[in-house]
Amino acid sequence: xxxxxxxxxxxxxxxxxxxxxxxxxxxxxxxxxxxxxxxxxxxxxxxxxxxxxxxxxxxxxxxxxxxxxxxxxxxxxxxxxxxxxxxxxxxxxxxxxxxxxxxxxxxxxxxxxxxxxxxxxxxxxxxxxxxxxxxxxxxxxxxxxxxxxxxxxxxxxxxxxxxxxxxxxxxxxxxxxxxxxxxxxxxxxxxxxxxxxxxx
Amino acid sequence: xxxxxxxxxxxxxxxxxxxxxxxxxxxxxxxxxxxxxxxxxxxxxxxxxxxxxxxxxxxxxxxxxxxxxxxxxxxxxxxxxxxxxxxxxxxxxxxxxxxxxxxxxxxxxxxxxxxxxxxxxxxxxxxxxxxxxxxxxxxxxxxxxxxxxxxxxxxxxxxxxxxxxxxxxxxxxxxxxxxxxxxxxxxxxxxxxxxxxxxxxxxxxxxxxxxxxxxxxxxxxxxxxxxxxxxxxxxxxxxxxxxxxxxxxxxxxxxxxxxxxxx
Numbered sequence: 001x002x003x004x005x006x007x008x009x010x011x012x013x014x015x016x017x018x019x020x021x022x023x024x025x026x027x028x029x030x031x032x033x034x035x036x037x038x039x040x041x042x043x044x045x046x047x048x049x050x051x052x053x054x055x056x057x058x059x060x061x062x063x064x065x066x067x068x069x070x071x072x073x074x075x076x077x078x079x080x081x082x083x084x085x086x087x088x089x090x091x092x093x094x095x096x097x098x099x100x101x102x103x104x105x106x107x108x109x110x111x112x113x114x115x116x117x118x119x120x121x122x123x124x125x126x127x128x129x130x131x132x133x134x135x136x137x138x139x140x141x142x143x144x145x146x147x148x149x150x151x152x153x154x155x156x157x158x159x160x161x162x163x164x165x166x167x168x169x170x171x172x173x174x175x176x177x178x179x180x181x182x183x184x185x186x187x188x189x190x191x192x193x194x195x196x197x198x199x200x
Numbered sequence: 201x202x203x204x205x206x207x208x209x210x211x212x213x214x215x216x217x218x219x220x221x222x223x224x225x226x227x228x229x230x231x232x233x234x235x236x237x238x239x240x241x242x243x244x245x246x247x248x249x250x251x252x253x254x255x256x257x258x259x260x261x262x263x264x265x266x267x268x269x270x271x272x273x274x275x276x277x278x279x280x281x282x283x284x285x286x287x288x289x290x291x292x293x294x295x296x297x298x299x300x301x302x303x304x305x306x307x308x309x310x311x312x313x314x315x316x317x318x319x320x321x322x323x324x325x326x327x328x329x330x331x332x333x334x335x336x337x338x339x340x341x342x343x344x345x346x347x348x349x350x351x352x353x354x355x356x357x358x359x360x361x362x363x364x365x366x367x368x369x370x371x372x373x374x375x376x377x378x379x380x381x382x383x384x385x386x387x388x389x390x391x392x393x394x395x396x397x398x399x400x401x402x403x404x405x406x407x408x409x410x411x412x413x414x415x416x417x418x419x420x421x422x423x424x425x426x427x428x429x430x431x432x433x434x435x436x437x438x439x440x441x442x443x444x445x446x447x448x449x450x451x452x453x454x455x456x457x458x459x460x461x462x463x
Contacts, residue, residue: 070245070248073245074245074248074252077249077252080245098441102440102441105437105440106437109433109437138297148248163248164252168456168459169455169456169458169459169460169462170452170455170456170459171252171455172441173252174252174451174455175441175448175451175452175455176441177252178447178451179442179443179444179447179448179451180443182444182447183443183444183447192443195443196443199440199441199443
């Protein structure tokens with residue numbers, strides 16, 4: 001009888017411990033995320049810097065948290081596998097550059113705003129979703145950050161990486177995937193890359 | 201045995217401290233995907249593919265839609281933007297915010313009706329309180345004390361969202377002249393919403409702000425130019441990310457509407 005008790009207790013310990021770890025993982029990531037945001041806000045508010053320097057600093061500060069490379073691959077869907085090695089490299093470079101420009105420009109436009117994490121979810125052990133509000137005097141903007149944890153930590157990157165951002169329900173990755181897919185139905189990947197090159 | 205109790209006690213304390221923050225939700229049941237290997241790109245991407253399955257948008261009018269998108273884009277660039285810039289130069293931002301608040305307040309009957317139709321009674325009562333406070337203390341809706349002092353939030357609902365709420369599909373995508381992206385469901389909904397709007401030019405048995413179509417157009421243009429002047433760079437910043445403007449805007453619109461309906 002005691003043996004059974006012991007086993008049940010052991011099991012309880014194990015489950016509680018596992019749950020606890022998962023919760024801590026989220027809390028840790030949340031702290032890290034909010035620190036990053038504060039860092040970026042300081043850069044945005046530093047009006048001594050030129051616009052280009054500001055954007056450069058924002059990119060430098062955010063790059064370790066984003067998995068732009070994964071986003072590039074996912075944005076092409078099945079077409080990614082069919083690219084030649086050179087095209088893969090070129091596309092990756094162009095997409096990452098475009099993302100950096102686009103994101104830093106978007107962030108630089110915001111002033112006197114604060115970020116609140118209002119919900120955290122962990123749909124899979126290696127995925128965490130943050131639902132945040134970007135609060136300004138005028139309005140609340142709901143922005144969702146989706147993180148994944150690669151099996152092996154990537155060099156010069158955080159252990160949890162953002163692979164998609166949803167602004168008011170509009171997913172950057174979904175939008176890119178849809179527009180690239182449609183573009184490639186009538187045009188070639190080279191043409192797509194030329195357009196991307198012009199954007200950044 | 202004592203060790204087990206101790207461990208249980210310890211992990212329980214950790215568990216409670218870890219979860220005490222309200223925001224932390226228990227991790228749901230998870231499926232662990234076996235990654236084949238890191239350099240095999242297929243294996244790496246496999247876990248994400250179903251997440252970004254592109255939804256096909258029904259688009260039989262794509263030729264017309266594309267032309268109308270270019271027209272709207274041109275109208276924005278060469279008419280709306282210069283007009284809004286001039287307007288912005290003359291009127292202080294506080295005045296423009298009041299103009300926006302005034303129009304928003306007028307659309308209260310539409311928001312109330314659609315909140316009620318969707319059974320969102322709490323939101324409907326919050327909207328009503330907003331209308332009462334802003335129309336009185338807020339001087340005919342020019343100011344928004346409901347939000348700044350009473351923390352009453354607006355709940356945007358239109359008939360398109362009501363239809364979507366009851367499962368109506370969006371139907372073919374339609375780009376409207378000057379108004380921009382829409383779809384059959386939302387176009388049809390313009391009519392019932394217009395019936396509840398005090399800005400109208402048809403004969404009504406109740407009070408409307410405008411009586412003739414000229415007054416109507418004037419009021420609508422003012423609203424639009426005022427809106428653009430307050431959100432100057434939003435469209436341009438968004439447009440920059442498009443490799444092809446029409447499908448990009450169509451997609452953004454449909455995702456945005458789906459999200460609004462879901463809420």
